[in-house]
Amino acid sequence: MIVSIIYDSGYGHTAKQAEAVAKGAGQVQGVEVNLIPVAENGIPWETLEKSDAIIFGSPTYNGLISARFKQFFEDSTKAVWWDLKWRNKIAAGFTNSGAQSGDKLNTLMSIALFAAQNGMIWVGLDLHPANPTSKEPTKDLNSLGSWLGAMAQSDNASPEVTPGESDLKTAAYLGQRVAKIAAEFKR
Numbered sequence: 001m002i003v004s005i006i007y008d009s010g011y012g013h014t015a016k017q018a019e020a021v022a023k024g025a026g027q028v029q030g031v032e033v034n035l036i037p038v039a040e041n042g043i044p045w046e047t048l049e050k051s052d053a054i055i056f057g058s059p060t061y062n063g064l065i066s067a068r069f070k071q072f073f074e075d076s077t078k079a080v081w082w083d084l085k086w087r088n089k090i091a092a093g094f095t096n097s098g099a100q101s102g103d104k105l106n107t108l109m110s111i112a113l114f115a116a117q118n119g120m121i122w123v124g125l126d127l128h129p130a131n132p133t134s135k136e137p138t139k140d141l142n143s144l145g146s147w148l149g150a151m152a153q154s155d156n157a158s159p160e161v162t163p164g165e166s167d168l169k170t171a172a173y174l175g176q177r178v179a180k181i182a183a184e185f186k187r
């Protein structure tokens with residue numbers, strides 16, 4: 001069972017979120033995880049084609065996926081979409097941005113739409129939003145209250161500091177959920 005995580009990250013914050021997704025997916029027995037930055041060495045289309053699930057992640061720039069991630073989407077049209085090579089694969093998405101909202105939903109919607117255009121099966125988060133009256137709301141899961149995919153917030157601090165614990169736990173949860181569902185789906 002192969003889960004691939006393909007992501008962009010200009011400054012390392014979304015990369016940290018992607019690593020958390022990978023960690024969560026890797027906790028499921030029998031899962032091989034590929035963590036693929038779009039910015040390095042071209043896109044490994046064969047690895048993606050072999051995957052049972054693909055999790056897409058982009059920083060939110062200007063309320064959208066990054067330009068590099070859009071380029072990956074465009075390049076996939078010829079490489080993948082034409083023959084629907086990703087049909088019936090499990091798909092999910094995550095994004096990170098500077099503001100708490102930051103219009104991240106638009107990024108996740110673009111990713112989900114892209115997955116639908118490729119005939120993929122979308123998996124969101126089955127998590128209630130963190131309770132704001134909790135003693136440590138920032139440590140609960142899903143503190144940004146997203147269902148379509150995992151969100152994370154990074155301010156101007158270095159990737160050593162942000163995204164915070166809740167967002168990374170939520171990312172790991174998404175990775176694990178996708179891996180479990182992909183394993184179920186494969187049976």
Ligand SMILES: Cc1cc2nc3c(=O)[nH]c(=O)nc-3n(C[C@H](O)[C@H](O)[C@H](O)COP(=O)(O)O)c2cc1C
Nearest residue numbers: 009010011012013014061062063097098099102154
């Ligand atoms: C060109 C650009 C546009 C951005 N637009 C947004 C935005 O629309 N909303 C937001 O909350 N943050 C925005 N940010 C902040 C980034 O989302 C934030 O710094 C994020 O952590 C960057 O992730 P990365 O380190 O993976 O590149 C923008 C940053 C850049 C460089």
